[in-house]
Each structure stands twice: as C-alpha cells, then as structure tokens.
Amino acid sequence: MPFPPSGFNDVLGRTLAQEFQKTWGQPVVVDNRPGGNTIIGSDIVAKAAPDGHTLLVVALPFSVLPSLFAGKLPFDVVKDFAPVSLCAGSPNMLVANPSVPANSVKELIALAKAQPGKLTYASAGNGTSNHVSAEYFKMVAGIDMLHIPYKGSAPAVTDLIGGQVNILFDNLPNVIQHVKAGKLKPLAVTTVKRSSQAPDVPTMQEAGVADYEVSVWFGLLATAGTPPDVIAKLNAETVRVLNLPEVKARFAALGVDVVASSPDQFTQHLKSEIAKWGKVVREAKIK
Structure with missing residues (x-):
C-alpha cells in the first residue's frame, strides 16, 4: 500500500484484505509504505515474486508518474505490473x-x-x-x-x-x-454525472466547462509475470468483494462508486490515463 493509513486508498485496501482473508483462510497483511509519490511502495510490488501474493492498490496519480518522473522511475508502470481490476471511482x-x-x-x-x-x-x-x-x-x-x-x-x-x-x-x-x-x-x-453525496452541486460540464472530466479511479495490480490463472482468480474474487451490498453501501457513504473491471479493461484504462495526464504534465510544465 503506497499510501499512509488514512483516506479511501486505505479503506479499499483493508476492505479487500479482510474479504480475501475470509475466502482463502490465510492472513492478508496490509503493509503501508507511503512516500516518494507512491514510488517506494510501488517498487516493492514491481520487484516482488510474480505469484499473486503481493498486490498493489493504486489510484489516479499512478498514471501521472511516467511523465512526472520521465526516465527516473525504477519501474515501468505498464510493463512491470499486471492489472487485476479497477475497483472504484x-x-x-x-x-x-x-x-x-x-x-x-x-x-x-x-x-x-x-x-x-x-x-x-x-x-x-x-x-x-x-x-x-x-x-x-x-x-x-x-x-x-x-x-x-x-x-x-x-x-x-x-x-x-x-x-x-x-x-x-x-x-x-x-x-x-x-x-x-x-x-x-x-x-x-469533476465527473460527468453528479454525486449522490452532493446532488445539488453541478458537474463541470453543467457549469459551462464542456471539455472537462476527471474521475479519480482506484485499482489493484499484481507483479508482471503473474500467471494468467492467478490473475483470473484474483480478479474474480476482487469483483465479488466489490459487488457485496455492504461494500457498495460503505463506499457510497464516502461518495465513491464501485467500478469493477476485467484485467484487460484496466490495462486499457491505465494506458489512456497515462496519455491524458502526460499531455497535461508536459503542457503545464509540471516538475
């Protein structure tokens, strides 16, 4: 977990860990490793054994890393990870x-x-x-x-x-x-539809900024090279957990929607976000 033990990232990680533990009957440890723009924790998973036993919770800023730290990352955000599922937005x-x-x-x-x-x-x-x-x-x-x-x-x-x-x-x-x-x-x-937690607040598009849309997404990654059958098992369990009524209700109370996906859908989403935010980083000269 490349985040401190607070915020929705942590809620997501601990929710998945608790349910995985129930299903598989073995301890699932949440290891918070914040720091370095999430690079420290992410690098641990990038270099872990590709057996599905070490997973990474990521969010939108993960897709900003390639442009923000061009040529300086100790890993490749696409090649060194195996997407499991989008989880929430x-x-x-x-x-x-x-x-x-x-x-x-x-x-x-x-x-x-x-x-x-x-x-x-x-x-x-x-x-x-x-x-x-x-x-x-x-x-x-x-x-x-x-x-x-x-x-x-x-x-x-x-x-x-x-x-x-x-x-x-x-x-x-x-x-x-x-x-x-x-x-x-x-x-x-910033999303294309209003939030159930703030139904009177307009979207950016309703407010007159037609081309603006940002959804803060959260997802789960494994290490590149993890066998496809293990990824499939992780995906099935993740999707099951995310669709539990109590999990949906818990997330909704925080203003977060469940967004489960296939590994391929998450891969395409990640590549699209890398391209989108790369353009913003370059044009805004963010360093």
Missing part, C-alpha cells in the same frame, strides 16, 4: 473558501481572468490528482492561478478553510463534510 470536487467572490465556476473563471496569477489553488503535492486536476482546469478554461503545494490533502484542506488559499480540487470524501458544515463552498464535481 470518485469525483474531485472544486471547493472554495467562502470568502472567494465567486459562487459558480463561470464566476471563478471570470475572477481568474480579471486577476491573472492572483488566485491560489492548493494541492496535496506535485503530481497528485488535485494538482493535475487544477492544471487541467487552467488549460481548458484558459486561466492562470498560483499553485500552493502541501504535503498531503489534510493540511491543504485546513489552510483552505482558514483562508490561506482560495480554491482546491480534492477527492470528494476529503471535503464533503466540510461542505455540509458550511466551511467550504462547493462549485462543481
């Missing part, structure tokens, strides 16, 4: 400090154009989903904003609430309670 939500004089995405864009480079947006660090989501928004909307990176989502949200920064794109589970409490102002969600 969630929108980012564009939220603002209540003091920001914009109550819609159109008003935010107009404000940014009137004050180029003055508005600030927070992120959980370079290459994170909220960072590339904001840079993608800048590109599509034709605006300029100042990036303020943090070491994680929690301090970014804290400073947004405190007014030290103006806006943030963040995974819905990280901000929805602050929105409901009136501490943050929601402007849009």
Whole structure:
C-alpha cells in the first residue's frame, strides 16, 4: 500500500484484505509504505515474486508518474505490473473558501481572468490528482492561478478553510463534510454525472466547462509475470468483494462508486490515463 493509513486508498485496501482473508483462510497483511509519490511502495510490488501474493492498490496519480518522473522511475508502470481490476471511482470536487467572490465556476473563471496569477489553488503535492486536476482546469478554461503545494490533502484542506488559499480540487470524501458544515463552498464535481453525496452541486460540464472530466479511479495490480490463472482468480474474487451490498453501501457513504473491471479493461484504462495526464504534465510544465 503506497499510501499512509488514512483516506479511501486505505479503506479499499483493508476492505479487500479482510474479504480475501475470509475466502482463502490465510492472513492478508496490509503493509503501508507511503512516500516518494507512491514510488517506494510501488517498487516493492514491481520487484516482488510474480505469484499473486503481493498486490498493489493504486489510484489516479499512478498514471501521472511516467511523465512526472520521465526516465527516473525504477519501474515501468505498464510493463512491470499486471492489472487485476479497477475497483472504484470518485469525483474531485472544486471547493472554495467562502470568502472567494465567486459562487459558480463561470464566476471563478471570470475572477481568474480579471486577476491573472492572483488566485491560489492548493494541492496535496506535485503530481497528485488535485494538482493535475487544477492544471487541467487552467488549460481548458484558459486561466492562470498560483499553485500552493502541501504535503498531503489534510493540511491543504485546513489552510483552505482558514483562508490561506482560495480554491482546491480534492477527492470528494476529503471535503464533503466540510461542505455540509458550511466551511467550504462547493462549485462543481469533476465527473460527468453528479454525486449522490452532493446532488445539488453541478458537474463541470453543467457549469459551462464542456471539455472537462476527471474521475479519480482506484485499482489493484499484481507483479508482471503473474500467471494468467492467478490473475483470473484474483480478479474474480476482487469483483465479488466489490459487488457485496455492504461494500457498495460503505463506499457510497464516502461518495465513491464501485467500478469493477476485467484485467484487460484496466490495462486499457491505465494506458489512456497515462496519455491524458502526460499531455497535461508536459503542457503545464509540471516538475
């Protein structure tokens, strides 16, 4: 697990581990190895024995690694891993400090154009989903904003609430309670459909940004070379777990949808995301 023991990544990993343990009758250990933009934990799985006993939970930022660290990664995100299944998807939500004089995405864009480079947006660090989501928004909307990176989502949200920064794109589970409490102002969600957890918040497309869509996805990988029959067994069990009513309900309460897939579907999705975010990283000159 290349993430700290918090957030939805951890919820997903521990949910799968608990159910795998019940099915197979042997311990399944969740080993949190955060750090290095998820490179540290990912590298352990890339170099593990290809027997299906060591698995990796990944999310959207995994597809940003090839362009963000071009030529510097100790592994290849496609060649060194064997996709098992997509697992879940969630929108980012564009939220603002209540003091920001914009109550819609159109008003935010107009404000940014009137004050180029003055508005600030927070992120959980370079290459994170909220960072590339904001840079993608800048590109599509034709605006300029100042990036303020943090070491994680929690301090970014804290400073947004405190007014030290103006806006943030963040995974819905990280901000929805602050929105409901009136501490943050929601402007849009980044998926093509509205979230059941925030049904009154428009999508970016409904808000007037026609070409903008970001779904923060989560998936499960094994090590490249894992036998196809083992991958098939892992996929079948993962899909079974994800479709359990109690798992769907638990994820839905966090604003996350179950998105199970075949290994081939996950492979194609990963390649598509690598291409999409590679373009954003290059054009935005993210380093």
